Amino acid sequence: MNLALLALPKKRCLELSSLNKRWSFERLKVPDTFFWPKHALSPGSMEIKRGIAVSAGVAIGPALVLDTESFRIPQRFVESKQLEEERRRLHEALAAAARDARGNQQAVTEKVGPQYGAIFAAHAHLIEDPTLAGEIEALIVKEGFAAEYAVSRIMRRHAKALESIDSGHLATRAVDLFDIEKAILRNLLGQRREQLQQLLEPVIVLAHDLTPSETAVLDPRKVFAFATEAGGRASHTAIMAGALEIPAVVGLGRFLTDVSGGDLVIVDGNRGIVILNPDEETQERYEHMRSSLLSFESQLGELRDLPAETRDGERIALLGNIEFPHEAVHCEERGADGVGLYRTEFLYLGRQSDPSEAEHLDAYLTVLHTLGRKPLVIRTLDLGADKFATNPDYNADERNPFLGLRSVRLCLRNLTLFKTQMRAILRASAFGDVRILFPMVSTILELRQCKMILAEVKEDLEEEGIAFNRKLPVGTMIEVPSAAIMADQLAREVNFFSIGTNDLIQYTLAADRTNETVASLYSPGDPAVLRLIELVVNAAQKHQVEINVCGEMSGEPIYTLLLLGMGLRQLSVTPHKIPEIKKILRSVTVTEAKKVAHEALCLETARDVNNFLREQTRRILPEVVG
Numbered sequence: 162m163n164l165a166l167l168a169l170p171k172k173r174c175l176e177l178s179s180l181n182k183r184w185s186f187e188r189l190k191v192p193d194t195f196f197w198p199k200h201a202l203s204p205g206s207m208e209i210k211r212g213i214a215v216s217a218g219v220a221i222g223p224a225l226v227l228d229t230e231s232f233r234i235p236q237r238f239v240e241s242k243q244l245e246e247e248r249r250r251l252h253e254a255l256a257a258a259a260r261d262a263r264g265n266q267q268a269v270t271e272k273v274g275p276q277y278g279a280i281f282a283a284h285a286h287l288i289e290d291p292t293l294a295g296e297i298e299a300l301i302v303k304e305g306f307a308a309e310y311a312v313s314r315i316m317r318r319h320a321k322a323l324e325s326i327d328s329g330h331l332a333t334r335a336v337d338l339f340d341i342e343k344a345i346l347r348n349l350l351g352q353r354r355e356q357l358q359q360l361l362e363p364v365i366v367l368a369h370d371l372t373p374s375e376t377a378v379l380d381p382r383k384v385f386a387f388a389t390e391a392g393g394r395a396s397h398t399a400i401m402a403g404a405l406e407i408p409a410v411v412g413l414g415r416f417l418t419d420v421s422g423g424d425l426v427i428v429d430g431n432r433g434i435v436i437l438n439p440d441e442e443t444q445e446r447y448e449h450m451r452s453s454l455l456s457f458e459s460q461l462g463e464l465r466d467l468p469a470e471t472r473d474g475e476r477i478a479l480l481g482n483i484e485f486p487h488e489a490v491h492c493e494e495r496g497a498d499g500v501g502l503y504r505t506e507f508l509y510l511g512r513q514s515d516p517s518e519a520e521h522l523d524a525y526l527t528v529l530h531t532l533g534r535k536p537l538v539i540r541t542l543d544l545g546a547d548k549f550a551t552n553p554d555y556n557a558d559e560r561n562p563f564l565g566l567r568s569v570r571l572c573l574r575n576l577t578l579f580k581t582q583m584r585a586i587l588r589a590s591a592f593g594d595v596r597i598l599f600p601m602v603s604t605i606l607e608l609r610q611c612k613m614i615l616a617e618v619k620e621d622l623e624e625e626g627i628a629f630n631r632k633l634p635v636g637t638m639i640e641v642p643s644a645a646i647m648a649d650q651l652a653r654e655v656n657f658f659s660i661g662t663n664d665l666i667q668y669t670l671a672a673d674r675t676n677e678t679v680a681s682l683y684s685p686g687d688p689a690v691l692r693l694i695e696l697v698v699n700a701a702q703k704h705q706v707e708i709n710v711c712g713e714m715s716g717e718p719i720y721t722l723l724l725l726g727m728g729l730r731q732l733s734v735t736p737h738k739i740p741e742i743k744k745i746l747r748s749v750t751v752t753e754a755k756k757v758a759h760e761a762l763c764l765e766t767a768r769d770v771n772n773f774l775r776e777q778t779r780r781i782l783p784e785v786v787g
């Protein structure tokens with residue numbers, strides 16, 4: 162077992178909270194079937210990785226590493242009487258992996274020539290090398306490791322050694338070693354994929370990437386945090402982490418090769434840092450952070466029943482963004498003024514058929530039941546791009562899914578699907594302050610089509626004698642630059658606007674919101690984005706339509722002053738961000754915010770805007786920025 166883990170007295174695993182989350186400690190139980198050897202391997206040296214903070218909170222715990230093929234490589238030990246069996250498993254897996262490599266060699270040679278087949282011949286040669294088998298076997302016998310862990314450990318050690326040699330050619334050979342590792346693991350694990358929803362012990366999940374649907378099934382009691390090599394700040398995976406309140410860092414670049422299952426890891430979702438094998442001093446520092454966070458958190462808790470009102474008396478509606486019906490409770494617990502964005506895609510995830518009208522209605526009524534008379538904005542289906550459904554009908558194999566048949570475009574081609582959801586939304590409107598919101602609208606005609614279908618559905622319900630709110634407020638998301646540019650015209654067609662900065666930023670700057678390699682371009686503070694927001698706010702004010710911002714930007718403390726100063730009076734944020742944003746709103750005046758916005762809008766680069774806003778926010782509330 163990792164010594165660093167043992168260094169945590171009694172509590173083997175602890176979860177540190179975010180600014181807004183409670184601190185909690187959990188004991189990590191040792192599974193009955195395994196035992197920890199007396200002479201554990203010494204921990205690797207501490208390494209700090211920097212990525213993109215997407216879900217606040219800090220957690221410390223043992224790593225569960227999922228490589229690109231989602232193999233789990235746990236640090237598992239076997240009892241001495243099982244060592245023989247473990248060696249047998251290893252040799253069988255090595256033999257099978259060598260056979261696979263020779264098979265590949267033959268197939269590839271036939272298809273593309275012997276020079277390519279030779280790559281696999283080299284793989285087979287290495288796998289059959291008795292020195293390699295000897296090294297792995299020694300780790301099994303001496304340390305009591307399970308075969309898959311020993312394989313992973315040895316192969317990664319060699320790969321890292323190659324990578325560290327200052328030679329491009331040798332470094333690329335490391336890739337072959339990872340391939341070989343996978344080939345052996347595939348045989349050891351029998352192609353098994355890790356079932357993240359069936360974890361027995363609390364872990365920190367480290368993966369190349371997690372899909373939104375994989376993230377949706379994570380159990381926050383078992384997954385203390387996750388960190389991924391890929392991913393961007395506004396990816397749906399990141400949003401899902403926020404919804405589940407699991408601390409997360411994404412876009413770390415390649416790091417999985419530096420870590421083994423069971424290693425102690427800290428994920429700092431506040432600052433976008435992942436620390437592998439933290440030394441004792443670092444662990445202590447994180448424990449110290451705990452007390453200051455706790456006191457700030459209790460201050461925030463006291464705000465729950467106070468209004469989000471500026472120092473000069475301007476009342477701001479602070480609403481919650483939700484993905485799952487039960488999150489309405491999280492909104493209530495944080496004193497939200499309602500739900501400003503209910504993303505309904507979760508109803509379609511993980512199933513082969515569409516949800517029925519009754520299933521939609523049931524979900525909406527669950528939320529209404531919690532909210533009482535507070536507003537609930539239900540957004541119609543926004544599937545596509547990074548929001549994948551499991552139903553193959555909606556996973557068109559497109560060259561460019563972010564620009565393809567997604568969201569409202571998809572609904573307009575599937576009227577049964579669209580009308581089913583509209584019927585449920587209308588029926589729910591008989592029971593509370595429900596509003597309907599259309600996503601990804603890019604032209605006025607598209608919006609008119611949506612409204613026309615809504616009118617048809619109303620007629621049907623009327624004929625059937627089913628109750629609904631005839632004046633159901635209709636809104637459009639402004640998340641495509643064309644919609645922002647045409648806001649003046651769109652405002653005549655709707656009751657409210659909701660600015661979706663997550664998409665607005667990616668489409669304005671042509672920077673994929675899920676792609677870590679263009680993360681530096683993807684910034685809410687970019688002057689181009691700010692100018693579009695300004696256009697939309699002006700149009701909304703001119704036509705007196707309500708307007709809010711529901712993208713992740715509205716929950717990022719450094720943008721609160723800016724949005725307030727630009728004229729926003731409604732913000733819809735991830736529930737756990739509500740207290741922090743309320744605290745900022747209650748600490749400033751509109752006059753101050755207007756001044757800040759005015760200055761920010763004169764700046765020419767995202768970096769200048771962000772630095773300026775960070776400074777201004779720090780001046781008012783150092784705790785939220787520092």
Ligand code: PEP
Nearest residue numbers: 640661662663664711712
């Ligand atoms: C947005 O694009 O800002 C938004 C709120 O929608 P989503 O993140 O669900 O695409």
Ligand code: MG
Nearest residue numbers: 640661663664
């Ligand atoms: Mg969007």
